[in-house]
Each structure stands twice: as structure tokens, then as C-alpha cells.
Amino acid sequence: MVGHLNLILRLTIWFLLTADFSWPNIIIGVIIAFFLPGRQKAPESLKDWLRVLGEIMVAIPQAYKEAFEIILRPHKHEEITMERVKPGRTSGLIFLDIFLITFTPKTIVLKYHEDGWYEVHLVRRRKKA
Template identity: 65%
Template sequence: MGGKLARQLILRLTIWFLLTANLSLANIVIGVTVALLLPRGDTGRNDRLSEWLRVLFKVFASIPQAYAEALEMILRPHKREEIVLQHVQPRRSPHLLFLDIFLITFTPKTIVLKYHEAGWFEVHRVTRGGPS
């Protein structure tokens, strides 16, 4: 049980530091406090470690992608907006679903609008080109 709590805390702190981009002592204390105070949900599912590692790798890989997309949007206007459906991997735990939503929303060109129980994310994205 202690390993599961440690994984939850590491995940929450990782997301906290990605969102705040601040490693000051005060922010670390706040992050640990928030990570400990958030309720812990027990989904009854044991996600594979390889799945967690793959998702966490994607989280860290999305950081340069977010900067690149922001720079691209500054240099070349993105005037077209569209809403697309993106497939969700089957049998995802709520924790992995949250990370999937975080990955999509972290980059400036996309944001998740809605999660459909049938296995789809409704995603708003902007692209280059004229208005739709």
C-alpha cells in the first residue's frame, strides 16, 4: 500500500511542478501539502508500470512541444478552429485518463472539452488557415 501512496504523491508533485514551473522552497512545501490533502481514489485497477512510464515520458516530451507550438502560433497566425473526436485507449483508470487530458490540454493548440464514456475525447484545436 505504501508504494501506491508514493506513486500518487510523485504523480501529483510532478503535475504540480509542471503547472507551476517553480522549484522554490515555498512552492515545494505548497505542492507537498496539496498532494497530501487531495483525496485519494481507489479505482480497484492496477495499472501496469510500463503504461505509467510511457505516459510520464509523454508528459515530459510535451514540454518542448508546447514551447514549439506557442512559438509557431506567435509567428504564424492560427485562425481555423475545429472540434475533433480523439479515441481513448480502452480500460484506462481515472488517473491515466486525467494524464491523457493533461497531455492534450498542456499544449497551446488543443484543449479537451468533454470526455465521452464511449471512449472518446472531444478536443478543440486551432490550425493554420482561414476561418472555418
């Protein structure tokens, strides 16, 4: 089942990158998804994958909301924070975490630290004192 989720993830990322649902692009995406090299097998629970897929579905409207917020009320305050990686994350789930953080317009992962931290750049509205 997790293998199917890897294929779905690859296709989802392909469609997010290309924004093209034409038949030739779908065929190319499927071919690329099948021929991308696999990764080492690691125990991943279906529960973790389903939770991350749910987070992706929430992130898409969140990204649009943040984009409109930045357009309508410019955000000029920047900061760098450290976010802890959730315990027991495989490399595939860490990639999805980084993808989700970077997908929204106000945040981007600058660096993944091997000791279990993400370095995240945030754009915010300056809070009134």
C-alpha cells in the same frame, strides 16, 4: 510503485501550475500531494505510467514549439475532432491523457464522453487547396 508515481504526478502538476521551486512552495506541494484524497484502487501497470510520464516529457518542448509557431505564423482555422480513449485506461490515466492534450497550445479537451471519446478543439493553419 504506482503509489509513488501518483505522488510524483501530483507534485509535477503542482510545479507546472505554480512554476515556483522555492523551498516553501516545495513543502506546500508535498503537503498538498499527501493530503489530496486518494482514488479507488484500480489495476494500473507500471508500463502505462512510464509511457505517460515519457509523453509528458515530450509534451513540454512540444508546447513551446507550438507556442512559437502560433506567434510567428498565426493559426486561424479551428476544428472539433473526436479522439478515442486508449483501451483499458483507468481514471488516473484518462486524467493524464486530458492533461497532455490540453497542455499544448493548439489543443484543448472540451469534453470527455463516458463511452470512450475525447472531444478536442484544435487550432491549425489553414491548408492550401
